[in-house]
Amino acid sequence: MASEQSSLVSKLYRIWLSQPEQDELITNQYGWDVLTTEPGGVDYIEADAGGVEAMWATPKDAHQDRVLLCMHGGGFIGGSMYTHRKMFGHIAKQTGARALIINYRLLPEGMHPKPVDDTVTAYRWLLDQRIAARHIAFCGDSAGGALSVTAQLRAREQGLPLPAATILLSPWVDFEVTGGTMQSNAGKDALFNQPWIKQLADDYRGSASERDPLVTPLHADLTGFGPIYVQVGDQELLLDDSRRLVSHAQQAGVDAQLEVFDEMQHTFQMMAGRAPEADEAIHRLAEWARPKLGLTETEPAAAA
């Protein structure tokens, strides 16, 4: 039984879609973040990550040399390091690492492959800052989930080492938009409908094929990838994206794990600090991530 608080995300999505009088208060560029409480004890410091606008979310007690490279969602048309700073701040705080949240280019300028390239640029910049690849995890939600995978393909093309791990929240990884849950979850998903996702996919890929591995991770060769951890809500049109990605990765020999959350909506982790399901998901995520980053203790260490 979902918590009462967890209905907040559905309410916000309904407000976005219904556009009532007060919508401008919460549908503007930054409105998404009303879902998320301030984690507290996290500093937000803007940075130029090799030419890519970015923001460090630095928990007071984080291991400075462990980094989550974070790609926000928003269908390649919205979201920013500002809308997602608190959610990634919660994740960083639980994990005991710093988060670098990037403002990759958005549409209309940011057509494929620009967001992929921006992500690789930020990753290369992190490596240049002497952060070891084995101490970096990529973390992305929704469209940022696609980038979390495709940027690794591009980085590998360029001879860069792959990061230690990949963390995906409600990832969008099929730009053909063919998942069975497009039909079976229609009406349950408070945000999406299939034609809209298809339109977003077409706007993003431009002249690239929807079957291009750099567009659709489901067609990518994931051999050699580090462990992948995926969280998704069972109400989502994108549920099958997560299921198929994990299966596809496992077939390539990758340690991939899926957690499906009952009665949860797209990117429900944005309710961090407010809905117990979001906090539990982030707790589980952090438990999974710490050993992948070489952090063996169960809680962030202030003395690190």
Next chain:
Amino acid sequence: MASEQSSLVSKLYRIWLSQPEQDELITNQYGWDVLTTEPGGVDYIEADAGGVEAMWATPKDAHQDRVLLCMHGGGFIGGSMYTHRKMFGHIAKQTGARALIINYRLLPEGMHPKPVDDTVTAYRWLLDQRIAARHIAFCGDSAGGALSVTAQLRAREQGLPLPAATILLSPWVDFEVTGGTMQSNAGKDALFNQPWIKQLADDYRGSASERDPLVTPLHADLTGFGPIYVQVGDQELLLDDSRRLVSHAQQAGVDAQLEVFDEMQHTFQMMAGRAPEADEAIHRLAEWARPKLGLTETEPAAAA
């Protein structure tokens, strides 16, 4: 003629008062900040200011040795360094100074004089960090406006130097709640009614008299205070608080200046980045403040 955008603050206040279904999204502890855009180029770094929880809002190009000590509004029952970080961030960025935003104790714990003492503690901490009093301005909105004055009385009692200047936005400085605009602006003010303000005043002052100068700045001896600059909206119940404070300060020989903004509501500067009136007010505030802090140029200097 007020801008269309400037109605946002009235809308938010109406939502707070009417409590529709989606209110919980924007009436929580952090909801106030939906009014304010991200200034950008400002870092937010939490700090312990001598035992008082605080946050630096540090514009990338600020003069590091010039500081606005910022006390947020919220009737001593709400608001925080989180709700106000963006507004004070805009003010700091325009001024070319850093802002230290403090979480003074709130009711029920934070009865008078605890918020006054917390403000003095943070001020003493700033002086201990070798920030010169002549390079510090106190800046407060609403209830934080009262603290911006009363904390100076307390600091003077303790032998501390007074700050260079005081900046007040819609300050609440009469805890007897007797201003003539309590009646003449009734119905125009989208947030307040007189009995509510009286209740907030009684809850805050506890056993102290409403005529105590440490409670009601209108009864304080302001002789020797640095220059005071006040902004207020002409729709406010608290309009007469500002008028009387400026008159009271001038009678004590203080350089005090009042700017009344047409068709504006309580703390309309929270719409910074969104309503032109808020941006214009902050621009004027910064123009006033820079020379008081020894900054003679008209724009913040990146090279400082």
